Amino acid sequence: MSSLHRRIGADIERRILSGEWPPGARVPTEAELTTQYDCARMTVSRALTDLSARGLIVRRRRAGSVVARPPVHSAVLDIPDIAAEIAARGMAYGYELIERGVRDATDDEAWLGDQGVLSVVCLHRADGAPFALERRLIGLAATPEAADEPFTEVSPGGWLLKRAPWTEAEHRIAAVAADRETALRLDLAPGEACLKLERRTWADGRGVTWAWQTFPGQVYDLVARFSPARPEAR
Template identity: 60%
Template sequence: MDMVIHRRIESDIERRILSGEWRPGHRLPTESELMAEYGCARMTASKAMSGLAARGLVTRRRRAGTIVAHPPVHSAALAIPDIQSEVEGRGLAYAHRLLTRRIRDAEAEEAWLGVQLIQLETVHLADGAPFAHERRLISLAAAPEAESADFAAKPAGSWLLAHTPWTEAEHRISAVGADTVMARHLLLPPGSACLRLERRTWRDGQGVTWAFQTFPGDAYDLVARFQPTKA
């Protein structure tokens, strides 16, 4: 019986976190409060919280209690912060322009994100100059609150980091030439050398977002630090 309750506690808390009801930093009920709510033993409540912590959904702190975990902003192999953080980290003023936004059904190659998607096109600015062009898809199954989010006020990448924790990410880096649309938005001659970052993220197997970020070739660099692999 306690095993069933332990799973129900985990499921209830996970649902509140992934739906955005409980956001990063939100303080969770104490074990005593969970015991009263679910009519379970302290060991059962503790096991549920430990399971959530092991999956990266919550952070347990002695005396401070348990809070919803803040999502990581980098991968173990290559750190790539969101664009707003990157611009501000250079000491420049960040701004963005939302060019298009629409809700549509997923196409075949996008099915890993779910049925309905938000499609966004954005230009990111650094000190008023174009810094990057972004095309992004967001899964409404993974991030239902995105449907009402004001992406003209807050860029999608920063919003997702704050509202939808992810557990897995994939980055693909390639050199591309700016097509006519890209060149117009980045104020470049068509065909100019650019760097493109393709990023996919998942939450426990559910696709969250698929973004294509294109930077002028001289505006972005990637730095990774490695250690030799031990035999």
Template identity: 60%
Template sequence: MDTTAIHRRIESDIAQRILSGEWKPGHRLPTEGELMVQYGCARMTASKAMSGLATRGLVTRRRKAGTVVAQPPLHSAALVSIPDIRVEVEGRGMTYSHRLLARRVRDAEVDEMWLAADAAIIEVETLHLADGLPFGHERRLISLLVAPEAEEADFSDQPAGSWLLSRTPWTEAEHRIAAISVDRATAQALLLPLGAACLRLERKTWRDGMGVTWAWQTFPGDAYDLIARFSPTGA
């Protein structure tokens, strides 16, 4: 039996379904065991076909979630705007939802005093979902000095980022973007292997010189990229 021909056939059959639009982003692919039965092949052959699809960027293989059709990269001019994750997900024709993982009010630590001054802060941890699958993990600090109503806000109903954008205008922002190897807790939330490549966007915003929020948003490396257009300036 020519295993090379079989794994190429499996890869070709699945790729055709993805590229034709029959299988949409997020669609769960058959397991290796199911492919073994369907094509009468060994597990190694099925695994090789899946690896080929992953290398081509057509599928994403995640622990527990299995193998799914990959999302096309999300383009965002995040360097020059404050994007709302809900709006971006829905703009891709996907259903947005979120899960509030943690919420607490606490005193600010030393490196957070620019945000809190003499007031407390609220710390929120959120998992953003697209079509029910993990899309991004967010940890956010909010100044209760600038946004005191956040202490009573129901962030299980509306994510903190969307809530702030609609209620607390900002006048200055700072973005820091980095490629990271994801830590254990975030990997578990995003259903990724420990150390997987991710993009982390760190954002600080101010209103009239007073700190509003400090957020860290982490996205799987194959699901998000950043694009900005620039024009040359005079000397």
């Protein structure tokens, strides 16, 4: 079984790297590959699992496996515009508002001001496929005009980048396992690896927004460029 699962993986990898199967192309189902290679389903599943772990394919619930797209790169300290990044990859951007509401800030959210917060949950898509699930709070003390924006056509992140320039930002980055709701929204299996960005921004000391963006692990990565600290002159 060991050599056969490697051969199946190598055959699929060759088709992907040659361009025969471009990004987004459907990979034959486990049943189809089992018939093609006259082998056990476990052998095929192991080959597909290895390819998924290497970022060559994406295994989706119900939809089966597809060839992975090259990841979108972002500098760690940037405040990225997801729509612009997707467009820069030559992919069609899509946006879906899931939930919107105004409420009082909790104690943990008090840094966003005393005028309440606008809570938004939305989904970003790339070529129709789920790209990022976003949960965001906007402090209405710093950006009261957000209360009148429906966010049905424009994402809150894109809107804020144009209307509420930030002067200070804090990032937290974590690898997380998709919970049930996240997996459902991103078309993943529960527990699948994701990258989670938590971001807080301020403008002249006033809290602007607190956002959490969760990406399927294979579609997004963060890049930092830096130089070693130079020793002080003596």
